[in-house]
Amino acid sequence: MVNKVKGTYDVLNDEIKIWHYLEDKIKKITKKYNYTEIRTPIMEYSNVYHRESEQSDMVLKETYNFKDKGNRDLTLRPEGTAGVIRSYIENKTYATTDLYKVYYHGPMFRYERPQKGRYRQFSQFGCEAIGYKNPLVDAEVIKLASDFIKEIGLKNVVVEINTLGDDKSRENYLNALVEYLTPYKDELSNDSKERLTRNPLRILDSKDKNDQKIIENAPKPIDYLSEESKKYFNDTINYLKIFNVSYKINNKLVRGLDYYSEVVFEILADLKNFGSQNALGGGGRYESLVDELGGPKTSAIGFSFGLDRLILAIKEEEIEINDNNYLDAFVIMFSDNELNYGLNIINELRDKNFIVDFDFKTRAFRNQLRRALNNNSKYLIIIGENEVNNKQVTLKNTKTEEEKIISKDELINILEKEIR
Ligand code: HAM
Numbered sequence: 001m002v003n004k005v006k007g008t009y010d011v012l013n014d015e016i017k018i019w020h021y022l023e024d025k026i027k028k029i030t031k032k033y034n035y036t037e038i039r040t041p042i043m044e045y046s047n048v049y050h051r052e053s054e055q056s057d058m059v060l061k062e063t064y065n066f067k068d069k070g071n072r073d074l075t076l077r078p079e080g081t082a083g084v085i086r087s088y089i090e091n092k093t094y095a096t097t098d099l100y101k102v103y104y105h106g107p108m109f110r111y112e113r114p115q116k117g118r119y120r121q122f123s124q125f126g127c128e129a130i131g132y133k134n135p136l137v138d139a140e141v142i143k144l145a146s147d148f149i150k151e152i153g154l155k156n157v158v159v160e161i162n163t164l165g166d167d168k169s170r171e172n173y174l175n176a177l178v179e180y181l182t183p184y185k186d187e188l189s190n191d192s193k194e195r196l197t198r199n200p201l202r203i204l205d206s207k208d209k210n211d212q213k214i215i216e217n218a219p220k221p222i223d224y225l226s227e228e229s230k231k232y233f234n235d236t237i238n239y240l241k242i243f244n245v246s247y248k249i250n251n252k253l254v255r256g257l258d259y260y261s262e263v264v265f266e267i268l269a270d271l272k273n274f275g276s277q278n279a280l281g282g283g284g285r286y287e288s289l290v291d292e293l294g295g296p297k298t299s300a301i302g303f304s305f306g307l308d309r310l311i312l313a314i315k316e317e318e319i320e321i322n323d324n325n326y327l328d329a330f331v332i333m334f335s336d337n338e339l340n341y342g343l344n345i346i347n348e349l350r351d352k353n354f355i356v357d358f359d360f361k362t363r364a365f366r367n368q369l370r371r372a373l374n375n376n377s378k379y380l381i382i383i384g385e386n387e388v389n390n391k392q393v394t395l396k397n398t399k400t401e402e403e404k405i406i407s408k409d410e411l412i413n414i415l416e417k418e419i420r
Contacts, residue, residue, distance in 0.1 A: 007120025089295035099131035117277030126304030139239030162253035281305035330372030
């Protein structure tokens with residue numbers, strides 16, 4: 001027997017309707033905010049992700065890297081942002097618009113330890129607003145993300161927001177943080193020890209109990225903000241109020257990727273049984289990615305949601321999703337003698353855009369009926385010898401059980417009236 005790859009899963013009947021539901025909501029929300037779709041490749045040259053400034057665990061330890069037959073270094077995308085920026089630069093999109101608002105959704109790959117809500121192949125829906133820096137853009141992006149949650153129907157969700165400040169504020173803060181943590185070096189968990197030189201900001205995010213105790217009294221980014229960054233954050237908050245977004249300020253919020261500065265945010269599931277992977281989405285402003293990848297200095301902000309986790313939250317909150325999988329009619333034929341007549345009717349109905357199916361090989365009435373009902377067919381079109389001889393069909397409404405014999409010519413008129 002062959003098995004699925006560890007950390008991946010199949011989406012089957014019951015779940016696919018939730019995926020379709022989410023995909024409909026993505027279309028709706030992005031249209032409302034005037035974002036256009038972008039589809040970038042799933043694989044990129046490794047240097048799109050592996051950059052000097054990106055020392056996050058996610059990029060250093062969790063990417064799927066391989067060489068193609070031409071000995072080129074490729075990486076399966078672990079996130080959407082860097083690929084979108086690569087495309088923005090390569091297509092010189094900056095020359096055509098001052099604010100490029102795009103969205104994407106699709107599979108991402110990270111070699112992580114699989115658990116509930118954490119997979120090696122997962123899907124993201126993300127938005128990026130690339131072009132200029134303005135707190136109103138930040139507020140609108142956060143508004144979009146929180147509106148999306150509302151649109152889906154999720155109630156137990158919190159939006160947390162923080163600021164990391166501009167480059168100067170960040171540098172001052174990192175110096176203060178390292179100075180504070182260095183005397184505790186031997187007491188820190190192994191992961192945090194390693195991060196102290198490579199990525200000290202991430203120590204704030206440590207789940208280790210002892211690390212958390214040490215961090216409690218650590219300096220906070222907010223105390224090292226430049227006046228400009230303070231104002232930027234306050235302006236963003238004021239716009240969030242105008243947009244009516246509920247949020248919580250979390251001074252400890254740092255993100256898993258290194259490209260952020262200024263405003264960062266996360267959208268968290270606030271559900272008892274959800275488990276530790278409760279970040280439904282997250283994002284923030286990034287100001288160096290475009291020039292690092294070879295483009296002009298450009299500020300941008302974006303976020304992405306993990307669709308797999310949204311699906312877990314939808315299930316947990318028991319949001320009802322109408323299954324619009326149905327047939328208008330199922331054609332039942334008693335024997336192969338009725339096949340030609342039946343196929344003719346099926347063709348005509350499909351030409352008129354009715355959703356129709358039939359059984360290819362079984363002629364036992366009960367089995368055909370079961371298949372019709374399993375497919376949520378609104379009508380049965382029953383054809384036996386009499387119907388063929390009289391150019392008629394028996395039309396049965398599966399809900400009311402009302403049944404009538406009608407001429408073949410009347411069939412389309414009646415269905416048009418009843419269904420449309
Ligand atoms: P991220 O926080 O790394 O940000 O991922 C965003 C979301 O993807 C997470 O909140 C989570 O819901 C989902 N996710 C991440 N890893 C996994 C996994 N292994 N299994 C299931 N879901 C997962 C980014 O990726 C940034 N690109 C967001 C962004 C866009 N920042 C600016 N623009």
